[in-house]
Amino acid sequence: MSQSSNPEIRKLDRDYVNPTNTRAVIRRAVQDAIRDSPRVLINTTSGRLLDKSEQASSFESLPSSKS
Secondary structure (H helix, E strand, C coil): CCCCCCHHHHHHHHHCCCHHHHHHHHHHHHHHHHCCCCCCEECCCCCCEECHHHHHHHHHCCHHHCC
16 A cells, blocks of 8 residues: 555555554553553452553553543
């Protein structure tokens, strides 16, 4: 696509969102968000204690972070 002679096709290639890159960007954003959070948080819905990895998994499983 990036080598197409058709400018519209080249634009599509530039605008294409790679799901792998999207997940990596989301993961970095989550890690940045929880970096300064307490070591353990309480999930107010379930009452469970969440360590940093569980916090990241919870954020990443939200529908808004799906690519």
